[in-house]
Every structure is written in structure tokens, then in C-alpha cells.
Amino acid sequence: MNPDIEDIQKLGEEILASAAEWLLANPSSPWHDLSKALLNFFIYLYQCAFTALKEIAENASAFASLNSTEQLRQWSERSQAYYTALLQAEPFQEAFAACFNAYTEYLRRA
Amino acid sequence: MFATRHAAIYKQPLFTVRKFDALKNEAPPLFICYSLINRAQILDLTEEVSFIRTLNEKGHTVYLVDWHYVKQSGVTVTYQDYTEHYLKQAVEETLHDSGLDRISVVGICQGGNLATSYALKYPATVSAIAFINTPFDFQTKNDALSNLIKKMQVQDFIDVTGDVPGKMLTQFFIALRPFQFIFKTVSNADGDVKRAFDSWLQQPPDVAGTTLLTYLKLGYLHNDFPQLVTKLDQESLEHPFLNIIAKDDHIVPFAASNALERLIIRHSIESCIVPGGHIGLFLDQKTRREICTRISSWTQKKDSADELRSQQPAGNDC
Numbered sequence: 001m002n003p004d005i006e007d008i009q010k011l012g013e014e015i016l017a018s019a020a021e022w023l024l025a026n027p028s029s030p031w032h033d034l035s036k037a038l039l040n041f042f043i044y045l046y047q048c049a050f051t052a053l054k055e056i057a058e059n060a061s062a063f064a065s066l067n068s069t070e071q072l073r074q075w076s077e078r079s080q081a082y083y084t085a086l087l088q089a090e091p092f093q094e095a096f097a098a099c100f101n102a103y104t105e106y107l108r109r110a
Numbered sequence: 111m112f113a114t115r116h117a118a119i120y121k122q123p124l125f126t127v128r129k130f131d132a133l134k135n136e137a138p139p140l141f142i143c144y145s146l147i148n149r150a151q152i153l154d155l156t157e158e159v160s161f162i163r164t165l166n167e168k169g170h171t172v173y174l175v176d177w178h179y180v181k182q183s184g185v186t187v188t189y190q191d192y193t194e195h196y197l198k199q200a201v202e203e204t205l206h207d208s209g210l211d212r213i214s215v216v217g218i219c220q221g222g223n224l225a226t227s228y229a230l231k232y233p234a235t236v237s238a239i240a241f242i243n244t245p246f247d248f249q250t251k252n253d254a255l256s257n258l259i260k261k262m263q264v265q266d267f268i269d270v271t272g273d274v275p276g277k278m279l280t281q282f283f284i285a286l287r288p289f290q291f292i293f294k295t296v297s298n299a300d301g302d303v304k305r306a307f308d309s310w311l312q313q314p315p316d317v318a319g320t321t322l323l324t325y326l327k328l329g330y331l332h333n334d335f336p337q338l339v340t341k342l343d344q345e346s347l348e349h350p351f352l353n354i355i356a357k358d359d360h361i362v363p364f365a366a367s368n369a370l371e372r373l374i375i376r377h378s379i380e381s382c383i384v385p386g387g388h389i390g391l392f393l394d395q396k397t398r399r400e401i402c403t404r405i406s407s408w409t410q411k412k413d414s415a416d417e418l419r420s421q422q423p424a425g426n427d428c
Contacts, residue, residue, distance in 0.1 A: 075289075076290060077289075084360075087257075093254075101262060101266070104267040
């Protein structure tokens with residue numbers, strides 16, 4: 001299954017916009033330091049570009065409504081469990097590798 | 111930075127051999143071979159969170175080969191350079207300083223693979239090897255890292271990048287468990303340990319491309335380490351093999367490490383299974399103490415080349 005670049009680009013932009021909006025609206029939140037980690041992760045999502053990742057994205061969008069560390073723990077556990085299972089899926093691995101290989105090609109041309 | 115006072119007994123552009131003195135002289139010295147990926151400071155983050163200091167408290171003087179940043183060395187190095195030249199130098203300096211003929215080696219993660227390759231080349235200098243989170247079978251069924259690497263054109267990537275940026279490797283490992291990373295980033299209380307850990311995480315060394323490529327071929331692509339371990343089992347070692355495995359290691363899965371049990375036939379082998387993840391086992395106080403206690407008792411045990419595998423104890427939780 002080949003990633004649909006346009007869909008993924010749109011997904012990546014939506015997630016990044018959502019995260020940025022929340023972080024801007026909550027400057028005093030102790031979670032604000034998280035922006036770098038989140039950004040890295042969203043860039044990763046953007047790069048990996050796989051349809052099934054939309055489910056994770058929907059889960060990620062729930063992040064903005066979390067208001068306690070316990071909720072964040074539950075959210076991260078659920079998301080991680082789903083993601084770990086996804087990592088075992090052959091099509092996801094192929095998409096991951098395809099992105100990595102495309103990145104290599106990008107570096108080569110640059 | 112290392113938290114515990116120590117002496118650099120040998121230094122060259124690619125590595126330093128650091129000596130951490132025992133706090134009581136009751137146990138044999140140990141030589142720690144750390145991975146080329148990330149820095150060995152994780153073993154000595156603060157005075158309170160220090161794997162090395164815990165070993166010192168149990169009476170072991172610890173010699174550590176601390177690999178430097180490749181780019182700072184100004185040379186191109188291969189996997190064989192590390193195992194046949196630099197480790198040889200590091201062990202020679204350690205033996206000279208300690209007055210020993212052979213030393214017990216503790217290999218951590220990839221450091222265990224490096225130690226295996228080294229011990230095959232220079233078996234007379236090694237009395238025994240303990241492994242911590244070291245992969246041996248790189249092609250077990252649910253090894254996410256292995257499954258990804260086999261599909262990635264790693265040779266092309268290394269051809270383009272040369273040395274592989276450490277930050278990219280870190281990001282790659284985080285990409286295996288991004289949500290867990292997010293939660294830990296947020297929930298861990300600020301303090302000396304968190305600051306030291308963040309500093310460690312943010313300053314990974316680049317890895318020599320040629321070295322990494324050879325390692326990936328030996329491991330993930332060709333799965334040669336089972337054969338190398340079988341050869342090592344034919345050498346004369348003084349103690350049983352000790353294999354310490356974190357139950358929840360997402361980088362080196364349990365099955366990849368536990369494969370050592372079926373590969374070691376001639377010598378005896380002790381497995382020690384502890385809770386925690388790839389790095390977490392060094393940070394958690396209880397687990398750290400359990401591991402160090404097990405290593406300490408391991409150095410007191412003697413093995414015999416004639417000992418049969420059937421006489422050994424089965425693998426167990428620490």
C-alpha cells in the first residue's frame with residue numbers, strides 16, 4: 001500500500017496546527033515543554049504517511065482536552081498500545097521504510 | 111559528564127578508559143564495554159542514580175571504555191577497528207593498571223556484541239562476559255526494529271550521510287515508542303536526575319557509518335551473532351555466561367536477548383530477567399541494585415569447560 005502524499009501532507013498540517021493552537025492557548029501549562037517532543041512526533045507522523053495513522057491522529061487530537069497527568073497517562077498508554085500493534089503490521093513497516101528511503105533520496109539530491 | 115569521581119587511565123581521540131575505584135576491596139574488577147550508540151554517562155547520571163557507583167559499593171573497581179564522538183576523532187573507523195584494535199588497547203591498559211591477566215567484561219546492549227567479537231579475537235584476555243540487554247538473534251518474530259531495518263535501504267542512507275547523526279538515531283528509537291516518550295517527558299518530576307537524563311538524551315554521538323553498516327549487516331541483515339556466540343562458547347572462560355534481560359525492552363526484545371540460552375551449550379549460563387525497559391533498568395534503584403548484586407555473585411562463581419549444560423541453573427527472575 002503506497003502512502004497518499006497529499007492526504008498525509010494534509011493530515012500532518014492539521015495535526016501540527018492543532019498542536020500549535022493548543023500550545024499557544026496554554027502557555028503556562030506544565031505540558032508546554034512538551035512541544036518539542038510533540039513536534040518531533042508529528043513530523044514523524046507526517047513523514048510516515050500511512051492511512052491507518054489517521055486513527056492515531058484522532059487519538060492525538062484528544063490531547064487538547066486532557067487536563068490531568070492521569071488522563072495523559074491513560075491516553076499515552078492507549079495510543080502506545082495501538083501504535084505498537086501497528087508497528088507489527090507489514091504494510092506499516094513498508095510505509096515506514098518507504099519514507100525512510102525517500103528521505104535518503106532527498107538527502108542524495110540535496 | 112560522569113557524576114562519580116574517577117581517573118582517566120588512558121586517553122586517545124576515539125575513547126577514554128575511565129577507572130572508578132571500588133569503595134571496598136572485596137570483589138574483582140570489571141571492564142564495561144558500552145554501546146557506540148549514545149554515551150556511557152547513563153551508567154553514572156548522578157550520585158544517587160549510578161550503576162557504576164552501585165558496583166563500586168559492592169567492591170568492584172570499574173573500568174569503562176567511554177567512546178568519543180566520531181567526528182572529533184578525525185578518522186574513519188570500521189567495526190573491526192573497534193573490536194580488534196581499540197577494545198584491544200582499552201583492555202590492555204585495564205590489565206596493566208589492574209595487574210590482572212584476564213578480566214571479566216560487562217557488555218551493554220551493542221557493547222555486548224562488540225565484546226563478543228573482541229573476545230573471539232583475544233580470548234586469553236577475557237575471563238568471562240556478562241551481557242545486559244544485548245541482542246543475539248536479530249530476526250525474532252516481533253522485533254519491530256529488525257523488521258523495519260530489513261526494509262530500509264540502510265546502505266544507501268549511509269552512503270549519503272557518511273557518519274550517522276546521533277540525534278537521528280535517538281529520534282528513530284523514540285519513533286518506536288513516541289507516546290510513552292511523551293508521557294515520560296511530561297510526568298517525570300524536574301530535578302537533577304531529569305536534567306542529567308535530558309542532557310544525556312540530547313547529546314548522542316554520531317556513529318561512524320562504516321561501523322554501523324557492518325553492525326547492521328552482522329546483526330539485523332545477516333544475523334551472524336548466533337554463530338559468533340557459538341564460537342565464543344568454545345573458548346575457555348572462567349565463569350558462567352550471565353545474561354541480564356529487561357522484560358520490557360522495546361529496542362532489544364526479550365526473545366532477541368534470551369536467544370543466548372539456546373546458543374550456549376558448552377559453558378553454563380545464568381539468565382537474570384528484570385523489570386523495566388532498555389534504559390529504565392539503570393535508572394530504577396531496586397532494579398539497579400538487583401542487577402549489581404547478580405553481577406557481583408556471578409564474579410564469585412567458577413565455570414569449567416567440562417561442565418555440562420544440564421548442570422546449570424535455569425533462567426530466572428533476579
